[in-house]
Amino acid sequence: MPEIYYYSTNLKAPKATFAEALLKGLAPDGGLYMPERIPEFSKEEIAAFSQKPYHEIAAAVLSQFVGNSIPSVEIARMAREAYNFEVPLENVYGNKYIMRLDQGPTASFKDFAARLMGQLMQYFLQKEHRNMLILTATSGDTGSAMANAFYDLHNINIAVLFPETEVTPRQRKQMTTLHKNVQIIALDGKFDDCQALVKQAFNDNALGYLNLSSANSINIGRLIPQAVYYMYAYSRLCDITKGEQIVFSVPSGNFGDLMGGLLAMKMGLPVHKFVVSTNKNDEVPVYFASGNYKTIVPSRNCISSAMNVGHPSNMARIVALYGGVMDENGTIAQKPGLENMKRDMFATSIDDTATRETIKRVYDRHKVLLEPHGAVGWEGLRQYLSENPGEADRVCVSLETAHPAKFPEEIQAILGFDPELPPSLSNLEGKEEKYDKLAFDYKQFKQYLVNKYK
Numbered sequence: 001m002p003e004i005y006y007y008s009t010n011l012k013a014p015k016a017t018f019a020e021a022l023l024k025g026l027a028p029d030g031g032l033y034m035p036e037r038i039p040e041f042s043k044e045e046i047a048a049f050s051q052k053p054y055h056e057i058a059a060a061v062l063s064q065f066v067g068n069s070i071p072s073v074e075i076a077r078m079a080r081e082a083y084n085f086e087v088p089l090e091n092v093y094g095n096k097y098i099m100r101l102d103q104g105p106t107a108s109f110k111d112f113a114a115r116l117m118g119q120l121m122q123y124f125l126q127k128e129h130r131n132m133l134i135l136t137a138t139s140g141d142t143g144s145a146m147a148n149a150f151y152d153l154h155n156i157n158i159a160v161l162f163p164e165t166e167v168t169p170r171q172r173k174q175m176t177t178l179h180k181n182v183q184i185i186a187l188d189g190k191f192d193d194c195q196a197l198v199k200q201a202f203n204d205n206a207l208g209y210l211n212l213s214s215a216n217s218i219n220i221g222r223l224i225p226q227a228v229y230y231m232y233a234y235s236r237l238c239d240i241t242k243g244e245q246i247v248f249s250v251p252s253g254n255f256g257d258l259m260g261g262l263l264a265m266k267m268g269l270p271v272h273k274f275v276v277s278t279n280k281n282d283e284v285p286v287y288f289a290s291g292n293y294k295t296i297v298p299s300r301n302c303i304s305s306a307m308n309v310g311h312p313s314n315m316a317r318i319v320a321l322y323g324g325v326m327d328e329n330g331t332i333a334q335k336p337g338l339e340n341m342k343r344d345m346f347a348t349s350i351d352d353t354a355t356r357e358t359i360k361r362v363y364d365r366h367k368v369l370l371e372p373h374g375a376v377g378w379e380g381l382r383q384y385l386s387e388n389p390g391e392a393d394r395v396c397v398s399l400e401t402a403h404p405a406k407f408p409e410e411i412q413a414i415l416g417f418d419p420e421l422p423p424s425l426s427n428l429e430g431k432e433e434k435y436d437k438l439a440f441d442y443k444q445f446k447q448y449l450v451n452k453y454k
């Protein structure tokens with residue numbers, strides 16, 4: 001397979017191989033890595049996905065991007081180990097579906113990206129006889145997805161800092177009951193303080209020997225796995241030999257999920273339209289409508305809290321995909337083809353009132369339980385269909401990105417009952433918790449890392 005190189009969206013860094021881009025994360029010029037060319041599947045290859053389990057589709061997608069750097073048996077093994085859970089397509093009515101991406105170990109769609117990235121990093125670190133320490137700050141959900149994804153891998157340790165009083169007991173237990181190579185630190189401080197300590201550690205040359213990495217959401221290793229579930233949904237619901245096209249609605253915050261979908265489309269998946277559903281952080285819907293991109297600072301608080309993002313980092317990649325250049329601050333140096341973007345995407349912003357009404361209406365009418373993020377997606381799809389009556393018969397899939405049981409207060413207030421816990425969350429009770437406590441003090445934090453990781 002011909003090698004694909006990765007360039008930086010800021011265009012000022014050398015090209016990287018897949019392994020380099022994966023282990024670096026951010027390009028040295030502050031840009032995001034993008035594949036230099038996007039591989040395409042033939043119609044026959046896409047048609048064949050209908051007979052394959054999820055993990056085999058994942059392996060097929062991944063092998064397109066890693067060239068010869070990983071043998072195919074290894075790719076197959078990684079995908080099998082990463083995706084050992086269900087991906088239900090729940091019918092709502094007619095040919096309209098919810099894709100539940102909430103069946104992984106932390107009941108969040110972030111499991112899809114984090115688990116394969118963990119496997120990939122382990123592979124290259126083992127091959128190069130290197131170790132890496134993943135250092136990450138969390139306000140709750142990302143930390144647990146990362147800790148679970150890296151749990152029990154070789155050549156990788158992970159340390160997660162969380163603000164002691166700002167996460168729920170369940171969020172905490174999702175991290176603190178793992179042990180082994182997972183170190184959890186409760187900080188006497190706020191989420192911003194956790195981030196500040198992590199940032200300082202990354203800039204501290206004296207800690208260079210620890211080979212720190214953030215493995216954060218902009219890593220190319222997290223992006224590629226997010227193309228797979230679009231391929232999967234299409235393969236189960238549509239027939240490419242009949243020329244069928246599909247619509248996806250994507251509840252979006254940092255736009256990694258959407259970027260995965262756009263990759264799948266560029267790889268040949270017949271997507272008619274992406275509905276880009278945001279909460280009141282509506283910088284992208286405003287951009288599509290006005291042609292002016294303006295970040296929202298500070299970001300607006302909405303109940304779909306994982307989408308409270310005033311400047312999505314993956315916008316730089318989306319702009320690049322449409323021929324433009326955007327830097328990490330959101331400044332556009334070269335305009336992308338806005339008309340082409342609007343041909344492929346319909347963007348809309350959904351407020352909290354509409355989000356809550358959607359949870360109530362969808363449950364009352366269809367007995368389908370959504371949580372706030374998935375409800376933003378579903379309401380965006382409803383708006384798209386009502387503005388485009390010719391689309392009524394189209395196969396449509398709205399993504400549900402978290403399990404409703406992660407939002408018991410909201411569901412209780414709207415529907416009057418507590419959602420049932422999935423096994424991944426109910427199994428936490430009774431497991432032993434282990435974590436360390438630190439004050440907000442860099443010296444102390446540094447000493448802690450030095451002692452722990454000799």
Ligand SMILES: *Cc1c(COP(=O)(O)O)cnc(C)c1O
Pocket residue numbers: 108109110141251252253254255256257258306307373401402
């Ligand atoms: C992270 C997250 C999102 C947003 O995904 P992006 O890729 O950042 O757009 C949506 N829903 C949930 C539950 C999330 O955790």
